[in-house]
Amino acid sequence: MKKWIIAAIFILSIIAFMLAISIRFPIRYLDIIKENAGELEPALILAVIMAESSFRPNAESHRGAQGLMQIMPATAEEISNHLGLIDFKAEDVWNPEINIKMGSFYLNRLTSLFSGNIDLALAAYNAGQGNVSRWLNDPEFSFDGETLDRIPFPETYNYLSRVRFNERIYRILLTVTRRL
Numbered sequence: 001m002k003k004w005i006i007a008a009i010f011i012l013s014i015i016a017f018m019l020a021i022s023i024r025f026p027i028r029y030l031d032i033i034k035e036n037a038g039e040l041e042p043a044l045i046l047a048v049i050m051a052e053s054s055f056r057p058n059a060e061s062h063r064g065a066q067g068l069m070q071i072m073p074a075t076a077e078e079i080s081n082h083l084g085l086i087d088f089k090a091e092d093v094w095n096p097e098i099n100i101k102m103g104s105f106y107l108n109r110l111t112s113l114f115s116g117n118i119d120l121a122l123a124a125y126n127a128g129q130g131n132v133s134r135w136l137n138d139p140e141f142s143f144d145g146e147t148l149d150r151i152p153f154p155e156t157y158n159y160l161s162r163v164r165f166n167e168r169i170y171r172i173l174l175t176v177t178r179r180l
Contacts, residue, residue, distance in 0.1 A: 018176075025169050027177070028055050029068070032097050036104040039111065043174055044118065045104055047166035048125070051159060052103075057096045067093045069103025079106055115146075122163050123148065127156040 025046075033045045052070040053059035065072050071079070071093055079102045080088035092098045107125055114120035114132070124132040131153070135141040141150050151157040 021169070021173065025050065025166070025173060026055055027170070027173060029096055029100055032100045033104070036101045038104060038108040040104065040108055041167075041171070043170035044163075044167050045100070045107070046170040046174075047163045048103065048107065048122070049100075050166045050170075051163045057094060057099070067099035067103075068096055069099050069106075071099060071102055071106070075106065076102055082109075117147065119160060119164075120148065122160050123151060123156050126159040127151075127153050131156075 027046065029049075030042065030046075033042045033049075037045055049055055049068050052065075053068050055068065057068050059068070059070065060066050061070055063072070066076070073090055073093070076090070076093045077088075080092075083101065083105060085092070085098070088098075093102065107121060110121035110124045110129060111118060113129065114124065120132055120136075123135075132148070135148055135152065136145050141148055141152060143149050151160065
């Protein structure tokens with residue numbers, strides 16, 4: 001009888017743990033993410049959305065970045081031209097489908113620009129590609145000009161750490177729930 005109770009408690013603990021994780025790390029918009037992921041893993045895009053907006057489509061930063069993936073208006077305008085969004089209006093960035101399409105495109109573009117280095121792409125997504133390019137050319141921040149040994153903006157360093165942690169969690173969640 002005691003073994004049955006211990007087994008039941010163990011199973012209930014696992015279920016409670018998985019429920020808590022799924023509440024803390026929601027999986028939303030996965031079809032849209034998969035459709036627009038390009039070369040990126042859906043877990044990474046989920047991680048960026050979690051870090052940027054906690055899945056709140058109406059999120060706006062103090063700097064004016066908007067929507068799920070926190071896209072700046074000028075960046076949204078530029079991306080809309082690349083994507084051929086003919087009737088794009090500034091308020092379209094609040095639409096989750098358009099925001100994810102734009103944010104995923106931009107993150108893919110940054111990844112290509114930085115030769116597939118996801119960490120550099122994420123740093124550029126947060127701090128701007130101009131800052132990351134300057135850091136790579138400064139021996140104080142990059143010994144080899146190809147990777148960052150130190151990130152001078154604490155916000156960007158923390159952002160990169162948070163996204164990479166979220167990505168690991170999402171990779172596990174997507175595997176466990178067979179949603180890859």
